[in-house]
Amino acid sequence: MALLEIRTYPNPVLRKKTTRVTEFNDELKALVHDMAETMYDAPGVGLAAPQVGRPIRLVIMDLSDKDEPRQLLVLANPEISEGEGTELAEEGCLSLPELTAKVTRFTHIKVKGQNIDGEPIEFEAEDWFARVVQHEVDHIDGTLFLDKISVLKRAMYKKKCKKELAEKQG
Ligand code: NI
Numbered sequence: 812m813a814l815l816e817i818r819t820y821p822n823p824v825l826r827k828k829t830t831r832v833t834e835f836n837d838e839l840k841a842l843v844h845d846m847a848e849t850m851y852d853a854p855g856v857g858l859a860a861p862q863v864g865r866p867i868r869l870v871i872m873d874l875s876d877k878d879e880p881r882q883l884l885v886l887a888n889p890e891i892s893e894g895e896g897t898e899l900a901e902e903g904c905l906s907l908p909e910l911t912a913k914v915t916r917f918t919h920i921k922v923k924g925q926n927i928d929g930e931p932i933e934f935e936a937e938d939w940f941a942r943v944v945q946h947e948v949d950h951i952d953g954t955l956f957l958d959k960i961s962v963l964k965r966a967m968y969k970k971k972c973k974k975e976l977a978e979k980q981g
Pocket of ligand 1: 903906946
């Protein structure tokens with residue numbers, strides 16, 4: 812068990828091409844465990860493997876309320892097969908510190924993938940749940956919500972990151 816380092820923009824691993832999960836073994840279970848610990852600690856509602864430096868098609872989510880028991884959803888090789896309706900709403904991302912912006916997403920989606928044991932799963936998601944799934948699936952396609960916001964807001968954020976990086980490097 813360990814907390815993993817969350818990679819932030821512009822770390823290139825966030826843009827790397829990901830490979831499918833093919834082995835549903837103890838190593839994968841250990842990774843999921845560490846990712847969950849990292850997500851709960853952050854805290855966040857979703858985390859994709861590239862965010863912890865692993866370019867594979869694996870995402871986790873937990874949308875349960877604070878006073879509810881945890882409900883971890885593990886999705887390997889997720890695919891969104893259908894999308895309907897759209898809504899513009901605010902998002903944030905653990906890999907984009909201090910950025911929140913409105914992003915258009917489907918309000919209703921159909922999702923296919925595999926669970927932690929490699930068994931096929933299929934479900935429908937709506938609203939906030941659908942939004943989180945789309946955000947996480949974007950991550951494994953190398954897309955950040957930064958890519959989907961206004962040109963001006965994106966330029967400002969990139970400039971801020973560049974400045975911070977330069978300061979860090981002294
Ligand atoms: Ni994110």
